[in-house]
Amino acid sequence: MFELSPAEWTAVLLSLRIAIVATICALPFGIAVGWLLARKEFWGKIIVDGIVYLPLVLPPVVTGYLLLISFGRKGPIGAFLADYFGIVLSFRWTGAALSCGVMGFPLLVRPIRLALEAIDRRLEDAASTLGANPLLVFLTITLPLALPGIIAGMVMCFARALGEFGATITFVSNIPGETQTISAAIYTLLQIPGGETPAGRLVVIAIAIALAALIASEWFARRAGMRFQGE
Amino acid sequence: MLAVNAEKRLGTFALAARFQAAGGVTALFGPSGAGKTTIVTMIAGLLAPDRGSIALDDTVLFDAAAGVNVPPYRRRIGCVFQEGRLFPHLSVRQNLDYGRRMSGHPRDTRHFAGIIELLDIGHLLNRRPRMLSGGERQRVAIGRALLMRPRLLLLDEPLASLDAARKHEILPYLVRLRDEAHVPMVYVSHTAAELRQIATNVVRLDAGRVTAIGGVELLD
Numbered sequence: 444m445f446e447l448s449p450a451e452w453t454a455v456l457l458s459l460r461i462a463i464v465a466t467i468c469a470l471p472f473g474i475a476v477g478w479l480l481a482r483k484e485f486w487g488k489i490i491v492d493g494i495v496y497l498p499l500v501l502p503p504v505v506t507g508y509l510l511l512i513s514f515g516r517k518g519p520i521g522a523f524l525a526d527y528f529g530i531v532l533s534f535r536w537t538g539a540a541l542s543c544g545v546m547g548f549p550l551l552v553r554p555i556r557l558a559l560e561a562i563d564r565r566l567e568d569a570a571s572t573l574g575a576n577p578l579l580v581f582l583t584i585t586l587p588l589a590l591p592g593i594i595a596g597m598v599m600c601f602a603r604a605l606g607e608f609g610a611t612i613t614f615v616s617n618i619p620g621e622t623q624t625i626s627a628a629i630y631t632l633l634q635i636p637g638g639e640t641p642a643g644r645l646v647v648i649a650i651a652i653a654l655a656a657l658i659a660s661e662w663f664a665r666r667a668g669m670r671f672q673g674e
Numbered sequence: 675m676l677a678v679n680a681e682k683r684l685g686t687f688a689l690a691a692r693f694q695a696a697g698g699v700t701a702l703f704g705p706s707g708a709g710k711t712t713i714v715t716m717i718a719g720l721l722a723p724d725r726g727s728i729a730l731d732d733t734v735l736f737d738a739a740a741g742v743n744v745p746p747y748r749r750r751i752g753c754v755f756q757e758g759r760l761f762p763h764l765s766v767r768q769n770l771d772y773g774r775r776m777s778g779h780p781r782d783t784r785h786f787a788g789i790i791e792l793l794d795i796g797h798l799l800n801r802r803p804r805m806l807s808g809g810e811r812q813r814v815a816i817g818r819a820l821l822m823r824p825r826l827l828l829l830d831e832p833l834a835s836l837d838a839a840r841k842h843e844i845l846p847y848l849v850r851l852r853d854e855a856h857v858p859m860v861y862v863s864h865t866a867a868e869l870r871q872i873a874t875n876v877v878r879l880d881a882g883r884v885t886a887i888g889g890v891e892l893l894d
Contacts, residue, residue: 569759571746573773587763
């Protein structure tokens, strides 16, 4: 009854792989940008702020197109990566991870930034009087205190990456086994006669993954929050 | 010997303080807004004076003219703040151990046990800061500052957030600390009665200026 065909399995596993890689690779950048926006005043901050949130408001197709002209084989960044590092993103699953990471980035940064802004800076001062240099203060005080926000951001980014469609299909197309995610597979199946049943199976899988991610994040956030409340 | 000669302007408030403090407990005494907290914040290295110098024994911590400003994490000056500032994500034991871990010193169980005993906080080690009373929290904060083996201990209104009963609970520990720990202390307070019990010498401040330097008789 509910049995996935090998092609459907491929799409599910590929989606998970793309979403996980996108979230993990975006995380260090998300923490860095969140920290910059929360803690530093600099000229052009409002522009950086705007660029970070741009993927949230731009039509995804536009973001995908911008990725294509900059990260495609003939694009400036894409050509550089291919020539010097042998990294090709266009029409590969790695490119899908890039577009998913870009689309999820605003959702990743926002909770991290809010968490960093909420931290009592005087705790960091106290840590520095106890002999912790700025890097140690960041690692032992700032990051652990921001952990609930970091988890929330990762879940949002992961969910966005899992559901990403427009930017990905524009940038890396819809190649089964390489760039065809659950969303793209559902879309393809709905274009052909008799595709509703396999599409329905993928829809159920998508709902299950999304629910599991939400429950996991709730659990993590509660655990992280509990550490501040006491035993 | 602590030698402070510092000027700082913060908005409309101007501070110009000059005093020296030998061993024992030096009280910085004056009404709120006199600049007491500004002074200890500068001694700790969390705020740079505009002009002047701060030296502890033969170490120059700050000298505007020479461009010296030792960062707080290299000063080895322990701080006890009014609100305790315990790290909420760490247990009491981890809070106490934080200074030693950050400076990479080996574990010293005898020193640890001695401080725990002095402050009577052995039964709190596995708790989180949230689960402590105000008095317990301040005792842990004092222990945390002592366990980093400070060359100087700064106490900024350490009892101000406590009610009268809790104050009387902590004061005897501070007196023991003065008599047994042999760490020079700078103690900020606006309460003469509290300082009378603990201070050995007094620097009186008003509106950003030192108005008198002397013994506990200045508290009357």
